[in-house]
Amino acid sequence: MKDVAYQAGVALKTVSRVVNGEPGVTPETANRVLGAIQELGFRRNDSARLLRTGRTTTIGFISDNWGDREHAALGRGVEEVARERGFLIFAGSTDRDPAREKQLALSLCARRIDGLIIVPTQGDHDYLLSEIEAGIATVFALRPPLRLAADVALVDERGAARTAIADLIAHGHRRIGYLGGDRASYRSAELLHGYDAAMAAAGLAVDEAWTRLTPERLLNSTVTAVLCGSREYAALALRTLATAGRSREVSVVGFGDFDLAEYLGLGVTVMAYDSAELGRAAADLLFARLDGYTGPPRQVHVKARLVSIGSVDVSPAHLARAPSPGAPSPDVPSPDVPSPRRGQP
Amino acid sequence: MKDVAYQAGVALKTVSRVVNGEPGVTPETANRVLGAIQELGFRRNDSARLLRTGRTTTIGFISDNWGDREHAALGRGVEEVARERGFLIFAGSTDRDPAREKQLALSLCARRIDGLIIVPTQGDHDYLLSEIEAGIATVFALRPPLRLAADVALVDERGAARTAIADLIAHGHRRIGYLGGDRASYRSAELLHGYDAAMAAAGLAVDEAWTRLTPERLLNSTVTAVLCGSREYAALALRTLATAGRSREVSVVGFGDFDLAEYLGLGVTVMAYDSAELGRAAADLLFARLDGYTGPPRQVHVKARLVSIGSVDVSPAHLARAPSPGAPSPDVPSPDVPSPRRGQP
DNA sequence: CTGAAAGCGCTTACAG
DNA sequence: CTGAAAGCGCTTACAG
Numbered sequence: 193m194k195d196v197a198y199q200a201g202v203a204l205k206t207v208s209r210v211v212n213g214e215p216g217v218t219p220e221t222a223n224r225v226l227g228a229i230q231e232l233g234f235r236r237n238d239s240a241r242l243l244r245t246g247r248t249t250t251i252g253f254i255s256d257n258w259g260d261r262e263h264a265a266l267g268r269g270v271e272e273v274a275r276e277r278g279f280l281i282f283a284g285s286t287d288r289d290p291a292r293e294k295q296l297a298l299s300l301c302a303r304r305i306d307g308l309i310i311v312p313t314q315g316d317h318d319y320l321l322s323e324i325e326a327g328i329a330t331v332f333a334l335r336p337p338l339r340l341a342a343d344v345a346l347v348d349e350r351g352a353a354r355t356a357i358a359d360l361i362a363h364g365h366r367r368i369g370y371l372g373g374d375r376a377s378y379r380s381a382e383l384l385h386g387y388d389a390a391m392a393a394a395g396l397a398v399d400e401a402w403t404r405l406t407p408e409r410l411l412n413s414t415v416t417a418v419l420c421g422s423r424e425y426a427a428l429a430l431r432t433l434a435t436a437g438r439s440r441e442v443s444v445v446g447f448g449d450f451d452l453a454e455y456l457g458l459g460v461t462v463m464a465y466d467s468a469e470l471g472r473a474a475a476d477l478l479f480a481r482l483d484g485y486t487g488p489p490r491q492v493h494v495k496a497r498l499v500s501i502g503s504v505d506v507s508p509a510h511l512a513r514a515p516s517p518g519a520p521s522p523d524v525p526s527p528d529v530p531s532p533r534r535g536q537p
Numbered sequence: 538m539k540d541v542a543y544q545a546g547v548a549l550k551t552v553s554r555v556v557n558g559e560p561g562v563t564p565e566t567a568n569r570v571l572g573a574i575q576e577l578g579f580r581r582n583d584s585a586r587l588l589r590t591g592r593t594t595t596i597g598f599i600s601d602n603w604g605d606r607e608h609a610a611l612g613r614g615v616e617e618v619a620r621e622r623g624f625l626i627f628a629g630s631t632d633r634d635p636a637r638e639k640q641l642a643l644s645l646c647a648r649r650i651d652g653l654i655i656v657p658t659q660g661d662h663d664y665l666l667s668e669i670e671a672g673i674a675t676v677f678a679l680r681p682p683l684r685l686a687a688d689v690a691l692v693d694e695r696g697a698a699r700t701a702i703a704d705l706i707a708h709g710h711r712r713i714g715y716l717g718g719d720r721a722s723y724r725s726a727e728l729l730h731g732y733d734a735a736m737a738a739a740g741l742a743v744d745e746a747w748t749r750l751t752p753e754r755l756l757n758s759t760v761t762a763v764l765c766g767s768r769e770y771a772a773l774a775l776r777t778l779a780t781a782g783r784s785r786e787v788s789v790v791g792f793g794d795f796d797l798a799e800y801l802g803l804g805v806t807v808m809a810y811d812s813a814e815l816g817r818a819a820a821d822l823l824f825a826r827l828d829g830y831t832g833p834p835r836q837v838h839v840k841a842r843l844v845s846i847g848s849v850d851v852s853p854a855h856l857a858r859a860p861s862p863g864a865p866s867p868d869v870p871s872p873d874v875p876s877p878r879r880g881q882p
Numbered sequence: 883c884t885g886a887a888a889g890c891g892c893t894t895a896c897a898g
Numbered sequence: 899c900t901g902a903a904a905g906c907g908c909t910t911a912c913a914g
Contacts, residue, residue, distance in 0.1 A: 193891060203901040208893065216899055233667055238647040239593065240891035243585055244906045259613030259813060261606050268604025271630060280644065283628040285616060299625065302583040322578055455800060468604060538907060548885040553909065561883055585907035589890045 193236070199228035211236055250280045251478065252300035254293060255311040255333075258285045262423075262449045262467050263311065266333060269471020270309055277479060279306070290315025301328055307478045309471075312337045329481035333474040335378045341489045343481065345474035349379055349447075352463040352496035353386025354393075356419050356445050359498060361394045365417040365443065369402040371410065371429055372421025380421050383447065387419065407432045410442070417443040423452050430456060453499045465496040538581070544573035556581050596823065597627045597645035599638060600656040600678075604630075607768075607794045607812050608656065611678060614816020615654055622824060624651070635660025646673055652823045654816075657682045674826035678819040680723045686834045688826070690819035694724060694792075697808040697841035698731025699738075701764050701790050704843060706739045710762040710788065714747040716755065716774055717766025725766050728792065732764065752777045755787070762788040764808075768797050775801060798844045810841040 193211075197204045202225060209217050210225040217225075228234070242248045253270050255263040267283060274281055282300050286293040290313040297320060300308060307329035308320075317337045324330050324342070331343040360368055370387055372380045384403060391398050402415050407428045410418060420426035426446035433439045446452050446462040453462040473492045538556075542549045547570060554562050555570040562570075573579070587593045598615050600608040612628060619626055627645050631638040635658040642665060645653060652674035653665075662682045669675050669687070676688040705713055715732055717725045729748060736743050747760050752773045755763060765771035771791035778784045791797050791807040798807040818837045 204892085205894095205901055206899090209900090212893090218899065221899080233671070235667075235671070236647060237588075237649055237891055238644070239584060239649050240588055240906090241893070242906095243582075243588055243891080243908090244893045246906080248584065257613065258616055259610045261609065264606065264609030264612075265604045267609075267628070268602065268630065271603055271628075275629075280627055280648070281629065282625055283612070283616075284620075284626065285613065299583070302581060303625070304582055304584050322580075326578070326580070549908085550885055550910095551883090554884090557909090563883065566883080582907055585890090586909070587890095588892090588907080589909045591890075 193234065195232055196225065196228045196234050199232060200224045248304050248306055249278060250282060250303070250305045251307040251309065251475075252282045252284075252297070252305045253309050254284050254286060254296055254300075256286055256288050256313075258283060261451060265449060265451075265467035266311070266471040266474075269468035269473075270475045271471075272468070273472050273475035273479065286311075286313050288313050294319050297323075301326075307331070307482055309333055309474045309478055311335060329478055331474045331478045331481075333470060336491075343477040343489050344491045345470055345477060346491065346493050347465045347470060348493040348495050349382035350386035350389070351493070352447060352465070353383040353419060354390040355496070355498060356447070356461075356463045357387055357390035358394070360417045360419075360443065360445065361390070361396070363443075366396060367399070367402065367415045367417075369405045369410070369413060369415035369418040370421065371405040371407070371418050371425045373425060375403075383419065383421050411436055411438070415442065417445065419445045419447065421447055423448045423455070426452065426456055426460075426462075430460070447496070450499070461498065461500045463496040464499045465494050470494045538579065540577055541570065541573045541579050544577060545569045593649050593651055594623060595625045595627060595648070595650045596652040596654065596820075597629075597642070597650045598654050599629050599631060599641055599645075601633050601658075602630045603628060606796060610794060610796075610812035611656070611816040611819075614813035614818075615820045616816075617813070618817050618820035618824065631656075631658050633658050639664050642668075646671075652676070652827055654678055654819045654823055656680060674823050676819045676823045676826075678815060681836075688822040688834050689836045690815055690822055691836065691838050692810045692815060693838040693840050694727035695731035695734070696838070697792060697810070698728040698764060699735040700841070700843060701792070701806075701808045702732050702735035703739070705762045705764075705788065705790065706735070706741070708788075711741060712744070712747065712760045712762075714750045714755070714758060714760035714763040715766065716750040716752070716763050716770045718770060720748075728764065728766050756781055756783070760787065762790065764790045764792065766792055768793045768800070771797065771801055771805075771807075775805070792841070795844070806843065806845045808841040809844045810839050815839045 193204060193207050197207045200207070202221060206217065206221060207225055210222050251270075251274055253267050255266060257263055258267070271281055282303070282305060284296045284300075286296065293310070293313045293315065297308065297310065301323045305328060309331050311334045312332050317340050320330060320340070331345060333345045334347065336344045336346065357368060368391070370384060372383060374380060375384065387403065388398070401413065405413060405415070405418065407425075410429060410432055418429055420429050423446070426444060426448070429444050430439070433442055433444070444460065446456055446460060448462065448464065449467045450464045453460060453464055456462065473494055477490060477492065538549060538552050542552045545552065547566060551562065551566060552570055553559075555567050596619055598612050600611060602608055603612070616626055627648070627650060629641045631641065638655070638658045638660065642653065642655065646668045650673060654676050656679045657677050662685050665675060665685070676690060678690045679692065681689045681691065702713060713736070715729060717728060719725060720729065732748065733743070747758065750758060750760070750763065752770075755774060755777055763774055765774050768791070771789060771793070774789045775784070778787055778789070789805065791801055791805060793807065793809065794812045795809045798805060798809055801807065818839055822835060822837065
């Protein structure tokens, strides 16, 4: 810029004015500067400008794994909002390792990002407190942090489980299981909360074994339907049942990103949410802060929808034993066509 | 930092030394500085440091769509290499829009990233020339740029098509089609090149209509097997055949990322490559430049592998008509178990 | 072992 | 309309 000024025979400030399109420069002067810029191949160093300005117009996005479909969709949602605002995004994966999360987050903060959207690991997040105080807007997505009041964008797992279970009950199921790995994880805990609520609302007793299923135990269980807490467990449940030739005896309901339904194939029911929507919601919370919102931390929940796609494979004998479905309970969306896959318990 | 120096009663330079762990500071002095840092909650501004240093230890990653499984896996591969080097990544999507690509790339360059990995859009990339000259290492991934000599990391589409077609031929197919949308696209052109080579090598004539299939035309075609150039077309072909009840009359081979096989379900054959591997390859090219390599542009190709997963559904009648497969040609990997899905033409 | 000065490339605040 | 000076937060190159 100094060179440009020299070449054009003007002061540094004038070059700055031209580059930034500020008013108050004679067309002739401007042209002279523009010419020098062309000639010298000058391009402004935004990093330097941002150092002076204080703002970097950059946000960080930290998730479990950039390569994972669901986290990628989340990032995409964040990007859509950031793009509108002209913000750039630093992205990184934690691989669920708290140490990596901390290292990543702190190096982003050291670059003075304006905001951070983070899918938290299991670790504690005290290390972020001083950064947040220092003015880095922070939003947690997909999972809340432990012991930290902050803006959070979540999936409504409880509501999803309630809807799924109530729907199964409406179709005649009474013995319903949950398959989802670590019950202490945020997701499983929330889904089980919704499960319990829906079973209780229907006045159904719950055998503790039903919610402690494994793929193997599924085959020896008396459940007639099972809610799966992850993509992997849904796939496992289907495969286990198919291998045992018992696909038509147990209804499987998955929980996950929209593409899970597609992934699992035809004839499967999924409580599906939109990860990109979650990303947009998180970004909206973040930009509200950057726009000056200083109120208390907020939570937003992205709803899941019951999705059944494709054709249905059900044995006529099984169908014959199925009663006509009862009236759906109030909080259950009435499906246009009752799914015949869900036979009588 | 100035405040810390004042608080500790030392010079700026001494604080800098402590912060950077440079030698030559008395433990006492260092402790005094550390104390001041604690007290004031000081954290170094890396942006400022990088301005002075000249390097940003940052690379840009620009792809079609961050939310797309394949591009996300690519980014993940890039990240793995960047992480080892302690580099941060700016990420963004073009949505295949040349204008967006340019805008994104230029704003990254203005931030003075050290390198750029880019999945190019159809547009021309002359605008990058001055940036490359200015020292920003640039690598293209997945598709080469038009008229621009640069490092490129690609998938070996030609080899993949050759392998797939030769394998089909070895299983008795003679009339083989290609289904892949825009024939002028880089991917289709490369696949068709491999297709032609394999058909010619086997001395088989090609009816032009076979390579101009659409999902509808597939049903009226005489082909007994079809190579699909994208995830979408593979899914369409399968669905079209299934809907017409003719799944067992035409073998479908997909081409895509590893998860395509899983996505398409059991009993499907896919020429699969690893997007993360492609990302790592691109990053390796980039860091070679950052490490000082100044030779001519290089190309690396990631190989695709023939993958068949899961069980097979084939009509006994169809099987009965199938001949025992001939000896595989030299460039065809001999499958352990010949896939019975590929019946006689 | 420690420090005063200059500078990275830009902008801000003020004069003319 | 234009410019000289100071400063963003750090490091580099040199003295002591």
